[in-house]
Amino acid sequence: MATRSHASSLQISRETRERFVAATEGLIEPVAHAIGERLVALASQTGNARDMQENRDGFLAFQSHGADWAAHTRQAWRKALASSSSAGSSSNSLSRLELIGDEVVETNILSSRLAQTIQDKASFELNDLRLRIQHLDGTSELDAKDVLKPEAFAKVLVDQWLANGMSRDLWIKVQDQVQTHMVDAMVKAYKDANAFLISRDVMPEIDLKSFVRRTGSVNSGAAGLGGSFAASHASGSASMGISAQQAQSPRGGYALPAGSFAPAAIGVGMGRGGAAVTAGDAMGGNGGSPLVVARQRAQGVLLNLKRFVTARIGGDISQHRPAAVGGDVVGGPAGVAGAPAFAAAIADAEVAYQAAASQYVVGDEATAVLQATVDLRRRSAELKKKAPTTADKATVEIVALMFQAILAEERIPFSARVWFARLQMPVLRVAIAEPEFFGTLQHPARMLIDRMGSCVMGFDAAAISGSALEGEIRRVVQVIEQYPETGQRVFKLVFDEFVAFLNKYLTQSDTAQKVMSVAQQVEQKETMAIQYTIELRKMLNDMPVREEIREFLFKVWAEVLAIAALRYGPQDEQTVMLKRSASDLVWAASAKPNRNDRTRVIQDLPKLLQRLRQGMTLLGIVGDTQEQHIKTIGATLSDAFMSKTEAIPQAKIEAMAKRLANLEDFVSDEGTMDVPLDAASIELLLGVDAASIEVVPDTGTKVGEDMLAWAHELQVGNWFMLDHNDRVSQVQFVWRSERKQLHLFASSDGRSFLIQVGRLASYLQAGLLVPAEEETLTVRATREALAKLDANPERLLN
Numbered sequence: 166m167a168t169r170s171h172a173s174s175l176q177i178s179r180e181t182r183e184r185f186v187a188a189t190e191g192l193i194e195p196v197a198h199a200i201g202e203r204l205v206a207l208a209s210q211t212g213n214a215r216d217m218q219e220n221r222d223g224f225l226a227f228q229s230h231g232a233d234w235a236a237h238t239r240q241a242w243r244k245a246l247a248s249s250s251s252a253g254s255s256s257n258s259l260s261r262l263e264l265i266g267d268e269v270v271e272t273n274i275l276s277s278r279l280a281q282t283i284q285d286k287a288s289f290e291l292n293d294l295r296l297r298i299q300h301l302d303g304t305s306e307l308d309a310k311d312v313l314k315p316e317a318f319a320k321v322l323v324d325q326w327l328a329n330g331m332s333r334d335l336w337i338k339v340q341d342q343v344q345t346h347m348v349d350a351m352v353k354a355y356k357d358a359n360a361f362l363i364s365r366d367v368m369p370e371i372d373l374k375s376f377v378r379r380t381g382s383v384n385s386g387a388a389g390l391g392g393s394f395a396a397s398h399a400s401g402s403a404s405m406g407i408s409a410q411q412a413q414s415p416r417g418g419y420a421l422p423a424g425s426f427a428p429a430a431i432g433v434g435m436g437r438g439g440a441a442v443t444a445g446d447a448m449g450g451n452g453g454s455p456l457v458v459a460r461q462r463a464q465g466v467l468l469n470l471k472r473f474v475t476a477r478i479g480g481d482i483s484q485h486r487p488a489a490v491g492g493d494v495v496g497g498p499a500g501v502a503g504a505p506a507f508a509a510a511i512a513d514a515e516v517a518y519q520a521a522a523s524q525y526v527v528g529d530e531a532t533a534v535l536q537a538t539v540d541l542r543r544r545s546a547e548l549k550k551k552a553p554t555t556a557d558k559a560t561v562e563i564v565a566l567m568f569q570a571i572l573a574e575e576r577i578p579f580s581a582r583v584w585f586a587r588l589q590m591p592v593l594r595v596a597i598a599e600p601e602f603f604g605t606l607q608h609p610a611r612m613l614i615d616r617m618g619s620c621v622m623g624f625d626a627a628a629i630s631g632s633a634l635e636g637e638i639r640r641v642v643q644v645i646e647q648y649p650e651t652g653q654r655v656f657k658l659v660f661d662e663f664v665a666f667l668n669k670y671l672t673q674s675d676t677a678q679k680v681m682s683v684a685q686q687v688e689q690k691e692t693m694a695i696q697y698t699i700e701l702r703k704m705l706n707d708m709p710v711r712e713e714i715r716e717f718l719f720k721v722w723a724e725v726l727a728i729a730a731l732r733y734g735p736q737d738e739q740t741v742m743l744k745r746s747a748s749d750l751v752w753a754a755s756a757k758p759n760r761n762d763r764t765r766v767i768q769d770l771p772k773l774l775q776r777l778r779q780g781m782t783l784l785g786i787v788g789d790t791q792e793q794h795i796k797t798i799g800a801t802l803s804d805a806f807m808s809k810t811e812a813i814p815q816a817k818i819e820a821m822a823k824r825l826a827n828l829e830d831f832v833s834d835e836g837t838m839d840v841p842l843d844a845a846s847i848e849l850l851l852g853v854d855a856a857s858i859e860v861v862p863d864t865g866t867k868v869g870e871d872m873l874a875w876a877h878e879l880q881v882g883n884w885f886m887l888d889h890n891d892r893v894s895q896v897q898f899v900w901r902s903e904r905k906q907l908h909l910f911a912s913s914d915g916r917s918f919l920i921q922v923g924r925l926a927s928y929l930q931a932g933l934l935v936p937a938e939e940e941t942l943t944v945r946a947t948r949e950a951l952a953k954l955d956a957n958p959e960r961l962l963n
Contacts, residue, residue, distance in 0.1 A: 171303065177365050178301040181358050182312055186246040188354040189318055190239055192347055196322075197235040199342045201227060207338065209699050223335045234329040241321045245312050275336055276323040280316035281457075282344050283351045285464065289604065290355035291315070297362045313358070315351070337870060455929070456875040463606055463944045470563070470603060470951055477961050478555040482563075482600050504597075510551045511597070512649060514544045515590035519646065522587060530579030537586040538572050541565065548593075557597060558962050564593045566950035571614070571942060576622040578629040584642045588614065591645045599653055609656035611943045613641070616663060616882065618942030623884035623897055623913075637666045667882045671899035671911070692904055693727035700828060701747070704821045709811035711801050714754045717794060722747055725780035726828065732783075741826065746776040748822035750798070754805050755813035763806060770802065859889060859916065863923035872926040877905055879925075884937040885910070887918065887928075895937060 169177075208224040211217065284291065295307055307314060322343070326336050363369050474482050521540055522533075545565035552558040568589040572582055595610050596602040602610060617638055621629055629635050641659045648655040698719050705715060726747070729740040753773060757763045774795060781791050804810050879898050887896045887910060896910040896918060908925050910918040920928070928934040940948070954961055 174301040174303070177362070177367060178298055181298065181301075181361060182246060184361060185354055185358050186242060186312055188357060189351065190242055192350050193235050193238050193242075196343055196346050197231055199346045200339045201231060203339050203342045211695055211698060219334075223338060226331050226335060230329045230331055234325055234331065237329060238322060238325040241325055242312075242318065245310070245317060245321055248310070272323060272327060272333070273320075275333060275340070276316060276319040279319040279322070279340065279344060279347070280314075283315040283319070283348055285460075286348045287315070287352040287355045290352060290359055294355055294359050294362070297359065297368045300368055301362075318351075341870065341874065456878065457871070459940070460606070463940065466944050466948050466951070467604060467606070470947060473951065473954060473958075474556075474559050474563075474603075474961070477958065478559055480556055482556050482559055482603050504553060504557075507548075507551055507553050507557060508594070508597070510548060511590060511594050514548060515594070515646070515649070518544060518590060519587065522583065530583065534572055534579055534582050534586070537583060538569060541568060541572075541586060541589050544590075555962060556600075560596050560600075560603075561593060562961050563603070563947075563950055563954075564589065564596055566953055567943065567946040568592075570946035570949040571618070574618075574622070574942070574945075577618060578621060578624060580630045580635055581617075581621045581638055584635075584638050585614070585617075587642050588645065591649065594649060595653055595656070602653075606941075606944070609653045609660050611941075613656050613660040613663065614943050615941035616660065616667075616880065617641070619880070619884065619938060620667065620882035620897075622942075623895060623937060633670055637663065637670070664881070668900070671882065671897065672909075692906070693730060694724040697723040697726050697828060700824075704824060705751070708751065708813050708817060708821075709755075710751055710813070711754055711804075711810055713797050713801050714750060717798060718747060718750070721781065721784070721786065721794065722750075725784050728784060729780070735828070742776060743780050744825040744828060745822060746773065746780065748818055748825055749773050750777070751813065751821060752815075752818045754798075754801050754810060755818075756808040756810050757806050758808045758812070766802070766806060774798075859918045861889065861918060861920040861924050863921045864927070866923070866927045868923060868926040868930050872930045873922065875929055876908070876922055876926040879908070886935050886937055887912075888933040889918065889928075 204220075204224040204227050207220040210220060291313075294313060298307065298313060299305065310317060312318070323336065327333065471481055474480075518540060522537060542565065545561055549558050549561045552561055568586065571577070571585055574582070577585065592602075592610050592614075599608075602608045605611075621634065621638070624634075641663055644659050645655050701718050701723055705718070722743075726740070726743055729737075729743050733740050749769070750773065753766055753770065757766055777798065778791060778795065781787070781794065786794070801810070879901075881898055881901065884895060884897050887894050894912040894914070894916065896912045898908065899911045900909040901907070906922050908920045908922065910920065912918075925934065938945075
């Protein structure tokens with residue numbers, strides 16, 4: 166790399182920041198547009214009066230201040246660039262302790278959530294960019310307010326939101342939309358910044374070995390696994406509360422704030438199964454919903470692995486490694502230096518193991534698992550001897566230890582474990598060629614193993630052996646073995662196929678099929694009724710229609726149209742007739758000063774009332790209730806006949822009739838969250854023993870957006886402990902309705918629980934529904950592998 170002057174380096178650093186701010190400034194308008202759309206959707210939802218008023222107020226607030234927020238955010242972001250320091254170390258927020266008001270803390274929490282989301286997705290690109298900028302600036306850390314830090318942009322967005330007259334509660338309602346429209350674009354901005362620096366010959370290859378700070382006296386707990394890193398100062402952290410991402414060191418490990426707690430307090434503790442729990446895990450669990458905390462803790466395990474291996478080999482196995490230089494090789498993907506021979510050795514070991522496994526899979530399963538463990542350990546030792554790089558040796562050892570942990574997992578039935586064992590060599594092959602396997606929880610190989618593991622761990626051996634589920638796991642493994650050159654693509658393919666299989670397999674019983682069918686119809690009908698009500702409100706918004714008629718149309722006729730559309734089809738003759746009845750009723754209820762209009766009313770009224778009765782009967786409104794509605798409508802029509810109601814222009818009536826005729830074209834189920842669910846009627850419709858089915862409808866309890874997000878992200882096949890009516894059951898999540906409003910859980914004793922989304926979120930919030938497993942299978946296996954390596958570091962390369 167050519168030598169450049171300090172002034173030239175600072176110029177490139179400034180230009181990088183300018184390009185980054187210009188790129189991210191372009192996100193503000195699309196984000197503002199997405200927020201507006203979200204608030205329109207919220208304002209259109211029906212619910213309790215308080216929520217509806219809050220949603221309308223939020224919409225109006227953004228209508229008034231949204232444009233100012235976008236403009237002022239752009240100005241503040243450009244101003245942040247002007248004041249962003251490109252040299253000098255960041256200040257120590259803990260060295261200037263001061264009292265901070267609750268409002269400031271709450272605001273910092275809002276911006277830090279957004280910053281954490283960006284940090285999670287862009288961690289690798291951001292770490293590379295940080296190292297390159299530090300190299301240019303000649304500093305050891307970015308300034309606390311540097312625009313390149315995710316928290317800088319997040320803070321500008323939130324600060325300007327509040328400064329322009331909008332509330333924190335309103336931000337919370339739209340923060341998911343902000344994240345959705347920002348995260349990928351921010352990742353691209355960081356990637357483009359790195360590409361720009363590489364084009365200017367700024368650290369084209371990052372040698373992490375030179376950034377390792379070694380110490381011989383720091384306690385292993387404070388220094389991280391292996392005792393190789395000094396606890397470094399966490400700059401730029403908020404004075405109150407330091408998130409895992411905010412306190413992350415340039416190497417991707419967790420940096421600890423100087424003087425915040427003694428090394429003894431950070432030392433390695435013991436987690437579930439004797440696995441090491443480090444400071445990174447503990448810090449990753451601060452704040453957020455249980456879903457966010459679990460992800461942070463899981464990511465902390467991978468970061469600890471990265472930190473441990475980096476200390477041992479001077480390189481990072483979670484990123485693609487450079488080609489061999491000289492004698493010893495830091496690492497390299499398949500195809501570099503001596504890697505082809507090593508890839509062939511892995512392939513030979515895989516074929517040999519398959520042949521051996523086919524001989525003992527049929528026998529005693531416990532013995533088969535033991536034989537598999539011993540055989541794979543022996544083959545791994547042989548492969549380590551043939552590994553051409555230190556990184557490859559480390560990869561072989563880590564994958565071997567992970568699969569030892571998986572094969573020792575007693576909650577996985579033996580018949581499934583023997584097939585899991587056959588994935589070790591394919592996973593090793595992928596981990597060598599695609600080192601990001603160790604850096605992300607979303608690698609298809611991890612996702613597949615985790616999904617299969619979470620599904621089978623709730624069944625006993627008898628339920629799995631010989632089942633279609635075992636057959637599918639066998640098929641998945643064999644497909645992976647057949648396509649050794651496709652890398653993660655084959656894992657992604659079979660993962661999608663396995664998920665599709667689960668959706669069918671878990672709902673194949675007659676009871677489940679009947680529950681699903683009725684639940685889908687109820688959900689569809691109720692969703693349509695809500696949307697039809699919204700459309701009717703829009704149609705009548707500027708019409709002087711009596712309140713009695715409005716209430717009938719909103720509360721009764723919208724459901725009539727929904728059930729007719731569902732039963733007969735939206736353009737069926739009967740449905741069209743019922744749609745037309747709504748506009749006919751509005752016309753009949755308007756003032757009739759004209760003799761011809763009065764004559765027409767007299768002629769048409771019997772047919773109109775007949776159609777209204779027909780619709781109410783379709784909905785199940787009969788007897789006295791139906792008569793009361795007819796009586797109320799009749800009184801209003803009498804007033805209209807005598808011109809005691811207001812007149813409605815004929816053009817508006819015709820426009821309403823035209824819109825009603827194609828009502829389904831104007832509605833969408835997007836954003837509908839409060840589908841009513843009536844337990845008694847569903848049980849009646851099912852026609853099965855109600856004692857075996859628990860219908861758990863919403864109760865109106867308000868839950869946070871993060872809990873609703875968690876409810877929507879539950880994965881079919883996973884097991885949970887459900888505490889319902891003082892009875893704790895182990896249940897498996899088997900089905901989610903199309904609109905994600907209804908969720909079906911099945912227990913091993915044959916009972917089913919149909920739970921509405923709001924109630925599901927409140928159960929998650931209250932701890933009445935908790936995952937049966939605290940960690941995914943591969944995260945737990947990684948944690949246990951780290952515990953073994955921490956106790957015996959020499960085994961990584963020996």
